[in-house]
Amino acid sequence: MTTFSGWNYANHEQSLLNLAADDLSLVTDLYQLTMAACYVGEGIEQRRASFELFTRRLPEGFGYLIAMGLTQALEYLEKLRFTPAQVEALKQTGIFAHAPERFWQLLLEARFTGDVYAVSEGTAVFANEPILRIEAPLWQAQLVETYLLNTINYQTLIATRAARMRDVAGESATLLEFGTRRAFSPQGAVWAARAALAGGFDATSNVFAALQLGMQPSGTMAHALVMALAATEGSEDQAFAAFHRYFPGASLLIDTYDTVAAAARLAEKVNSGELDLAGVRLDSGDLVELSHLVRSHLPGVPIFASGDLDEWEIARLKAAGAEIDGYGLGTKLVTGTPVNGVYKLVEIDDIPVMKQSSGKVTFPGRKQIFRTVVNGKVTADRLGLMDETPENGQPLLEIFMKAGKCIKPQENIGEIRQRTSATVASLPEEVRRIAKPITLHVEISNPLEELIWRTKNRELVTG
């Protein structure tokens, strides 16, 4: 390990408890900073560069993606700053010993001054379609790559999973996000909650995320409460009674000891009018069988299920006729196969460029997605150039930030959730289904085809 002595940026060793907004400029890969310094040295740091963020292929088993994370991306760009302490810390690493002195001044004065084009959050996108494009001075556009990918990759994954779960569960089911304990960091948990709500969920148990979004957090109770009250007060029923006294609107968790026996005892109280029960939750066992038994005892009471569920398991439970009104989704919603977005230079100083590495080719030029919708259904997407005159198709990329300033009002989660719902409804059945979906074929426009051919030939000559 390469350590270096004496300097610690925040003057407290190893504290990684949380990140301040100021810290985010350094949440980047070192090479973004070294490349920026190189651009300064070569005098090309102010050249106008366009980078596009897209996925080369969808994660295995996905027919579409729901774009998400733009709100945080824009806020990051607006707030991007380097403090004198951060610049000093970078100098002290020694890594920049041969870098041009002017680089430091550039960092100290750093503001993001570029334009951002993007598809709106909640829009379905496919492989090779740009979710976002940055047009900015080269060094700025380079520097922000890591954060933009981080934000959009993760929120897009969660929104897509949430949209699939909503699609499978149906509009009438209640979908609750319960993933905070399994999410990859507290901030990951908060973003998962946001993206799940925007993707179609009804509520989250994450208190911070819910309050920040102006929503009520949601939750039931844990086995610990039943065990603690049963141990100190005498029985599971006393635990139920106590919790219901303070939270009459909450569901009761009935599987700590014997699920069916607990349901039968609760039914006596419901039938005698002693108890107005808002719901019960099952977290273990055979959910199909148990839900039927519980329903037979408690016919009017909503049944919630949890425990390692995902869109596949929801589909299986529904197909097996389980009597479930709502699902708590955690681990399998907030973790899993990542969305592997990439961020690639497509144009510099009006010169279109493309990467030609084996298996990782990128399309050159500033692009636009043209979507054709007939009778409410998407029939075709065409990937073309930004300045094409579209004979048909609705352009999906819009400008969100001009010269570093947001020019669209921020949407609330309800608006994004509606867009997600509408976009999923517009997809062909084979794209939308979770069993072996067939993703939409994205056509390449003639002008883009010609540009690819010209760029390839030019780069073969000069490469």
Place this chain on the structure above:
Amino acid sequence: MTTFSGWNYANHEQSLLNLAADDLSLVTDLYQLTMAACYVGEGIEQRRASFELFTRRLPEGFGYLIAMGLTQALEYLEKLRFTPAQVEALKQTGIFAHAPERFWQLLLEARFTGDVYAVSEGTAVFANEPILRIEAPLWQAQLVETYLLNTINYQTLIATRAARMRDVAGESATLLEFGTRRAFSPQGAVWAARAALAGGFDATSNVFAALQLGMQPSGTMAHALVMALAATEGSEDQAFAAFHRYFPGASLLIDTYDTVAAAARLAEKVNSGELDLAGVRLDSGDLVELSHLVRSHLPGVPIFASGDLDEWEIARLKAAGAEIDGYGLGTKLVTGTPVNGVYKLVEIDDIPVMKQSSGKVTFPGRKQIFRTVVNGKVTADRLGLMDETPENGQPLLEIFMKAGKCIKPQENIGEIRQRTSATVASLPEEVRRIAKPITLHVEISNPLEELIWRTKNRELVTG
């Protein structure tokens, strides 16, 4: 969706850019707060409770786990507070309308006053072995569940993956953490970097994480630099020359156009003494074949490989004789199958308790792990009770926090990394290997067996 009007905790809508240290008390599941309020109502909130954090089973294909995340867990506990604004926001949700008024005072005065027992970071643990135990007033021990699980689940996953990669790659290989763009949130990226370093990596590209840990960040260059300089200055070679001028210690990325041709051109400069090349990176193509071709051109130059690598791929490359000196690990290190730790009540007011739900049984009582090591190799782990007199075996759980105060000095990453290395070296080959590992059989001590039997029978009577 249940929204409620008027109140927004932080007075800025939807800003989820980052979490302040103060925010973390609300990064919890709602039910932790409602259960705490219920405990207050029942007058049992100050009862002494013990909760243990453990996994029921290891993730598929894992033979062991490397415990990680305790440092952040302890810092969280020491700093736990609720601000008046947070308490007000909770009141305004309306959820607590029937909760006892005294709950709010408890929150406003909240401090964590309990004890924490844990295994040291970097220690190998197995299924059902407690990684951490909280002994605290019931309401506090309940409240902190979500954060503790989040922290320890994720960092333990990453440390374990890193330890496996180090074990497969060998001590002489350079392992670099490059996952920030694919991690699940910026904070997830920073924690992944920490856990990877503590698990055996040499460096991270995450600038913030490296600086906070007092280390040099690491990195090479991206295709964008080659493309930008090739487009504006004329060729890939000019891009190499420019970057090397400012960062003579950095490796050059040589696969943007034709990898072998680039290596051959660089070799001319190396052989003529014009260029002192620190390394090259390959990010695409057949790494076995390319590394041989590049080595033949550049015999003395370290070769780094990247591009969706993991411990399996490192093993495959080594078996195929690839000429690779270092690996950049990203996506497959920082995402993937989660560690599903749980946090369960095991004792309250000196009464041992156990959950008996189908398939999710927990062992009662405050436990200790006794590890037997013979000739430097772990031969057995025994799970017993904390107050057992061990005939043999070294107890692994130690006290880290007493009455809310840390009583051990914080370790630096280098120390934790050494413990990881030693613990992996002590594991039997079948536990350690990545192909179909056989995890260690954890014995149950006689006193624990008896306690399980007694608790089951008592709970059957009173349940």
